Amino acid sequence: MDYSSESPAPTLNSNNGGEPIMEEHKPKLVVIMGPTGSGKSRLAIDLATHFPIEIINADSMQVYQGLDVLTNKVPLREQNGVPHHLLGTVSSDVEFTAKKFRDSAIPIISDILSRNHLPVIVGGTNYYIQAVVSSFLLxxxxxxxxxxxxxxxxxxxxxxxxxxxxxxxxxxxxxxxxxxxxxxxxxxxxxxxxxxxxxxxxxxxxxxxxxxxxxxxxxxxGGQNWGRVDNSRYRCCFICIDAALPVLDQYVEHRVDCMIDAGLLNEVYDIYNPNGNYTLGLRQAIGVREFENFLQAYFSDSMDDETSDSSDGTLLKLSTRIDDKLFKENTRGILNSSCDNPQKVLLEEAIDKVKANTRRLVRRQKRRVNQLQTLFGWNISYVDATESISKKSDECWAVQVVGPAVKMIRSFLNKDDSNGQTPDGESKTSTDTVQRDLWTQYICKACGDRILRGAHEWEQHKQGRGHRKRMLSLRKSRSSSLA
CATH class of the missing domain: 1.10.20.140 (Histone, subunit A)
Structure with a gap:
């Protein structure tokens, strides 16, 4: 099947100068989006058994070199030979803007189409996706x-x-x-x-x-057409993998623990710089800055005895960095320690911050996908991964996620006038997962086993002054008992 246009489409500049490309001349593109932890990359790789696809990464942190564990890049051994583009290719100190992503991705898409392969954009960074899809960069x-x-x-x-x-x-x-x-x-x-x-x-x-x-x-x-699919460079099939918030929350928390075991702290150690700029490049990633207080305390304690007088009277550190292997052993010892020493408290607080910030990211990503529907008219088809994630079931994944996605894409490819439309009965909305979120019960131990109903009520409670004061008091009491 030919996924490119039958005749070369006119080129538009980034500001949408020139006439719009006729719909029938637009090449076809699949976009897989969804919150972190939903399984976007897994689905894309599984689709390669059904279509000749190549994947373009649209995760604003995975584009950078390094921090493979922290950014959850798909390891080479798990890519199953599927070509991946813009994955770990950008220097970690560069600010890779939406414009830079667009200018890099469009030639890659053209190259993929020239091989008669199907380009699949995968990622949770919606402004990257919008920059590629829309012919106007806001x-x-x-x-x-x-x-x-x-x-x-x-x-x-x-x-x-x-x-x-x-x-x-x-x-x-x-x-x-x-x-x-x-x-x-x-x-x-x-x-x-x-x-x-x-x-x-x-x-x-x-x-x-x-x-x-x-x-x-x-x-x-462009008037009201900016960012809308009827003003896009491509004919797009938008698929969102969704799941209920309680399931995603539990999954991402478990994933952070797995990342710690896989060496996340070593990666943060490698990139840590007390004078570094944490507003650019890879240092913006969730899981870097959260460990700043712990690393400052760790290096301070580790190097207290490693100073000497220099010729000009200043103190020089004899060892500016701790040996990698020693750091790994020490952090593992801190986490496994039976007593709550100050370093362990700081480390556990940092890990909790990573989990909390990741949960917030999940919610932002869900809201932004909904905005693409409500504000820009994107016809997004949903697949529900709740059961497959909660049960860790490959069978559920194949039946409830991969199967419906394959049907959606086949229908899209077989329709000359399709713009992400799916067969009746195949397209889902986020209503089902929202309903699950509304009826989930949470219990706050810190607040006397208070019961909260629904993810929204739970999040509001955690952000409340009373809950935060109790959590701070608990942490202080733990720290003071160590003194």
């Missing part, structure tokens, strides 16, 4: 708007709209952006210092909220 237009405003208003670099907004603290800047323009803040990562400063400086110069500028620019170049 972030790029905002930067163009900023440059245009500066050019048209020389000497007016800072107005009184918001004086001295750009400080050294990225957290402060993000909180300020969130207060000023929550719509714009929701679009970017809290650690993306460059983009935060871009939006804040744009507001400082123009007095117009960044989200309003997005809307104006989008209307200028």
């Amino acid at each position: 972030d790029e237009s905002v930067e163009d708007t900023s440059e245009t405003y500066s050019r048209d208003h020389p000497g007016n670099e800072q107005t009184n709209h918001m004086p001295d907004i750009l400080g050294d603290s990225c957290n402060y800047s993000y909180d300020l952006l969130k207060e000023l323009d929550p719509v714009a803040a929701d679009r970017i990562h809290p650690n993306n210092h460059r983009k935060i400063n871009l939006y804040l400086s744009l507001y400082a110069r123009s007095g117009v909220l960044p989200s309003k500028l997005y809307q104006g620019k989008a209307a200028e170049v």
Whole structure:
């Protein structure tokens, strides 16, 4: 089957200049999305037994070299010979923006199509996927708007709209952006210092909220069509693997424990730098910064006896790093220690933070997939992996996940006018998994076995002041008992 267009499609620039590509000329593309832990990569690899596919990674952390355990890259032995693109290929210190991803992915897709193979984009970074699918890159237009405003208003670099907004603290800047323009803040990562400063400086110069500028620019170049499938570069089949939140929560917590056993701490040790920039590249990944307090305490305790006077009177560390093998043995000993020493408390707190932040990521990813449907009209077909994950059943996976996905893709490939449509009865929505979440019971031991019903109520409870104070008190009592 020929997955490319029958005749070469016109090339559009990133700002959607030129006429739209006719639907029948658009090449076909499969996109597999969903929250972390749902099994996106596994499904894509399984699809290779049914279609001649090649996988394009669209995970904003897996594109980087290194931290293979922490970012949960598919090991080479588990790729089953399926070609993977943009997986561990980018330097860890580079900020790989949506524009860079788009500019890298589009030629790869063309190359895959030239071999008469089916390109499959796999990942949970929706703004990467949007950048490839849409013929208009919104972030790029905002930067163009900023440059245009500066050019048209020389000497007016800072107005009184918001004086001295750009400080050294990225957290402060993000909180300020969130207060000023929550719509714009929701679009970017809290650690993306460059983009935060871009939006804040744009507001400082123009007095117009960044989200309003997005809307104006989008209307200028594409109106309500921006990001919609009817204005896309490709004919797309969107498949989302979903699962109930309690099942995903349990799975990702178990996965973090497995990552610790597989060497996650060694990877964090290798990339740790007390003076490093944790707002760019791979250091933004969940599971890096959470261990900062533990590593600071560990290195401080380990090197207290390894200092000497230098010729200029300053203290030099005789050993700036601890031996890798020794570090691995020490951290394993700390975790397995029967007594709760301060290092163990810090390490357990860091692991808990990784789990909590991963659970939050799952929820953000679910919300963003829903927004692609409600705001951009993407026709997303759902497959429910709840039972296969909870039961760890390969049979359930094959019947309930792989089978329906194969039918969806076959229907998509056999329809000349398909835009991700699936046969009646095959496409599911997220309603089933949402209903499961609503009826799940949680018990909070820290708050006197208080019962919470539903994932939303449980999350709200954990973020409440009373729960957080009790958890802090418990940690302090554990630490003070060690003194």
